[in-house]
Amino acid sequence: MQQKKKILLSHSGKQHSYYVARALNDLGYLRTFYTSSYIGNISAQKLIQKLDLTFFSRRFLDGLGGNKVHSSWKYEIKELVYRRLKGNTQAVSQLVYDRDVKFDKDLAGKLHRLHFDAFWGFQGSSRECIDKANELGKESICEMTIAHVPFAKRLLLEEAKLHPEWAESIDFVSFPAHYEMRLIEEPLLAKKVIAISSFLKKTLVEEGVTSEKISVIPLGFDANSVSFEKENESINNRPLRVLYAGRITQRKGIKYLLDAIKCFNKKDVELHIIGNVYGKGQEFEKYKDLYQYTPGISQLQLYKQYKDYDVLVFPSLLEGFGLVTIEAMGAGLPVITTANTNASEVLRHGLNGYLVPIRDSQAIVDAITRIRNMDNPEFQRMRQLARLTALQYTWDVHKEKVLTFLNSI
Structure with a gap:
């Protein structure tokens, strides 16, 4: 040997x-x-x-x-x-x-x-x-x-x-x-x-x-630590809970997500942001009425909290991988992201999430709208496929x- x-x-x-x-x-x-x-x-x-x-x-x-x-x-x-x-x-x-x-x-x-x-x-x-x-x-x-x-x-x-x-x-x-x-x-x-x-x-x-x-x-990702529920609460009679998790920087396309959220009524879509701000955060602060913000939390806390949301939006301009997408999918969250991440490895457009171009707020709006308009069985199938994909990583x-x-x- x-x-x-x-x-x-x-x-x-x-x-x-x-x-x-x-x-x-x-x-x-x-x-x-x-x-x-x-x-x-x-x-x-x-x-x-x-x-x-x-x-x-x-x-x-x-x-x-x-x-x-x-x-x-x-x-x-x-x-x-x-x-x-x-x-x-x-x-x-x-x-x-x-x-x-x-x-x-x-x-x-x-x-x-x-x-x-x-x-x-x-x-x-x-x-x-x-x-x-x-x-x-x-x-x-x-x-x-x-x-x-x-x-x-x-x-x-x-x-x-x-x-x-x-x-x-x-x-x-x-x-x-x-x-x-x-x-x-x-x-x-x-x-x-x-x-x-x-x-x-x-x-x-x-x-x-x-x-x-x-x-x-x-x-x-740590599949044993990320909480997953086979079927979560129906999305049809409440706001869709959209998550962004990661450093708050324009490298990750945060402005394009914030501009997209302007197009939705809060009774239809909520935006939750978890992460630390890079820089002074003055522009981010101007959008504060559009989102609920939580500063950066530990990895273990995030693992437990993924299940509280319905979809991850990660409109990054530039990544090496984007581990947050795999973790979120592991919790059953469909992912909306760009090709400048790990999308070529993990994303199956229309099946476990949606691929959007970089710098395209309207594409983010369209993807969120598709999920918002799904009936619950269709959404649950997308959740299951997201989880199955993540288990390959x-x-x-x-x-x-x-x-x-x-x-x-």
């Missing part, structure tokens, strides 16, 4: 890296997971869960203890404090960039002393490590989590010109020159690239990354795809 390659996994923050680490560990490939902030002590994890400490509950994952995790909070603590004090702003984003560069540089300086066969890093915090792994003759893997930066900048700068009043709410558009260069170079230098959606792969190929070295591994399925990828390198 061929000996399994030992993988050094690295991420300066979080995203879905904990799930990748757990998958690699379960499969017997993980050497060490290097990250900034992780709570590895099992007793501490259980206490945090018991006390329902939201912030700290985000800093570990069931099934991933600390014996193979090397964490150092020093890289992230300043960013975490500033984010708590100032919210999601460009100044906090600058701290993220600084964290990525420092973390990457420090780890790259150690690689020659570490025992591993392949380096697996994430977009933004892997440039130096990829270079060093290549120099050492190791396999180098870069996992991309959002559309490639040249593509993203063109689209989002165009959006800022279309709606300058929303420009300061657009994230992932303005970077220091040195950081933007590392985002461009990472997938070019890595021997293998992982894209978490077909859309993301498309943006890489358009910017010159070799298609043959890119593998698409879609993300998963669990973290267990993701782990199987990781194994397929590992067997190919």
Whole structure:
């Protein structure tokens, strides 16, 4: 039997890296997971869960203890404090960039002393490590989590010109020159690239990354934690409860959803928004009579609350994947979203949701209206299909795809 390659996994923050680490560990490939902030002590994890400490509950994952995790909070603590004090702003984003560069540089300086066969890093915090792994003759893997930066900048700068009043709410558009260069170079230098959606792969190929070295591994969701009721309350004698969940930024097309909701009477359609505001939020505030707003909540709370809504609208201009769509579908919510997400993987137009063009409020109106006008049996069928689709994208399925990828390198 061929000996399994030992993988050094690295991420300066979080995203879905904990799930990748757990998958690699379960499969017997993980050497060490290097990250900034992780709570590895099992007793501490259980206490945090018991006390329902939201912030700290985000800093570990069931099934991933600390014996193979090397964490150092020093890289992230300043960013975490500033984010708590100032919210999601460009100044906090600058701290993220600084964290990525420092973390990457420090780890790259150690690689020659570490025992591993392949380096697996994430977009933004892997440039130096990829270079060093290549120099050492190791396999180098870069996992991309959002559309490639040249593509993203063109689209989002165009959006800022279309709606300058929303420009300061657009994230992932303005970077220091040195950081933007590392985002461009990472997938070019890595021997293998992982894209978490077909859309993301498309943006890489358009910017010159070799298609043959890119593998698409879609993300998963925690099917056991997301509440699903086989048949919910009829939608025919009450308002349709529309959900938007995620960072409130024009990158995710929030203005187009708000403009769409203007077309409905509140007795027919309610809009519920859950998430933290990026930027000052002045334009978002102008629409406050149109929605019910809840600031960002923990992942576990959101899992429980999906069932309180009927449909998710996610009109994003630019994603890497859009995990919220899978989670919502897992709870039985049909999804209205754009092609610039994971739609090519998960959406079956007219069956488990609706595909709409980016920047098209009228298309959002039409899609919501179709669902609003459904009789209850038709709506329940759409809910069931949404759930069945989501079950094809669990973290267990993701782990199987990781194994397929590992067997190919």
